Amino acid sequence: MKENNDRGTVLVTGATSGIGYALSRRFAADGFSLVMVARDARRLEEISEEFRRNYSVETHWIVKDLAAPEAAQEIFDESRSNKIHVDILVNNAGFNEHGSFVETDHRQELRMIQVHIAALTSLTKLFLPAMVQRKQGGILNVGSTGSFAPVPLDAVYCASKAYILSFTEALADELRGSGVKVTALCPGATETQFASRANMEGTRIFQGRLMDAETVAEAGYRALLRGNTRIVPGFANKATIASLRFLPRDMVARIGRWMMSQKPGYSA
Numbered sequence: 001m002k003e004n005n006d007r008g009t010v011l012v013t014g015a016t017s018g019i020g021y022a023l024s025r026r027f028a029a030d031g032f033s034l035v036m037v038a039r040d041a042r043r044l045e046e047i048s049e050e051f052r053r054n055y056s057v058e059t060h061w062i063v064k065d066l067a068a069p070e071a072a073q074e075i076f077d078e079s080r081s082n083k084i085h086v087d088i089l090v091n092n093a094g095f096n097e098h099g100s101f102v103e104t105d106h107r108q109e110l111r112m113i114q115v116h117i118a119a120l121t122s123l124t125k126l127f128l129p130a131m132v133q134r135k136q137g138g139i140l141n142v143g144s145t146g147s148f149a150p151v152p153l154d155a156v157y158c159a160s161k162a163y164i165l166s167f168t169e170a171l172a173d174e175l176r177g178s179g180v181k182v183t184a185l186c187p188g189a190t191e192t193q194f195a196s197r198a199n200m201e202g203t204r205i206f207q208g209r210l211m212d213a214e215t216v217a218e219a220g221y222r223a224l225l226r227g228n229t230r231i232v233p234g235f236a237n238k239a240t241i242a243s244l245r246f247l248p249r250d251m252v253a254r255i256g257r258w259m260m261s262q263k264p265g266y267s268a
Ligand SMILES: NC(=O)c1ccc[n+]([C@@H]2O[C@H](COP(=O)([O-])OP(=O)(O)OC[C@H]3O[C@@H](n4cnc5c(N)ncnc54)[C@H](OP(=O)(O)O)[C@@H]3O)[C@@H](O)[C@H]2O)c1
Pocket: 013, 014, 015, 016, 017, 018, 019, 020, 037, 038, 039, 040, 043, 064, 065, 066, 067, 092, 093, 094, 095, 115, 142, 143, 144, 145, 186, 187, 188, 189, 190, 191, 192, 193, 194, 195, 197
């Protein structure tokens, strides 16, 4: 996969829409070959064609539900059998199950934990050793501003995103000097399919100002290449996260609850 291309190969999970699509396009525009993972085969084929045509890069796609426990190993095996060396791993796939914990769908929450925590950890476990051996590579894990706070009405989602930030920060320290860069991209509310898929378009946070996926992807892309451990895109998001440090955790949770609750007067 690297023959026609000296930038290397990037594997992106959740490449079919939103931030993952924007990241894939950013890497392709810079000459990286792509391996794109998601469940929507038709869309994967479509964007593979698009990137090949527009950026003359090699593309490969793997249809996989990351909520399946064996998904990470199967992705790794398929990459290996196609002789693909992954230079950069982007763990982006994710979704939300919004609402009061006593009412949310627990099967969805378990799937979320599998995608956000187990699959992300296993993909890192499988692809990282070769990067360390080659003394170069990168891992970009997509967290959230919710990684920094307990958020009622989004309790499992934000707890799973806190894992991503903590895991990334610890790994970045372990890998210092190894040649492998590890970055957590922690976006705030962003205009993608995320909110509609989770039926949370009417929440105060998604009725506020949204960033666009391209700006978020650009911030993540640059932070990874620079070797920053974490990046919160956008001035307002940075300011919000900085201010959390000075507030008691209970107050942070109350603010989080307000943000996640329905905006009065909203109708779909
Ligand atoms: N949008 C926001 O406001 C926001 C804020 C902070 C963080 N984030 C994070 O950003 C990441 C990308 O989300 P987005 O906003 O770009 O949402 P999106 O437009 O809904 O895209 C989500 C992507 O993840 C893939 N995906 C979801 N479940 C999957 C599964 N079980 N197996 C494989 N792929 C799966 C989807 O592909 P298929 O449906 O084709 O499988 C899609 O490509 C997520 O980790 C999300 O938590 C988003």
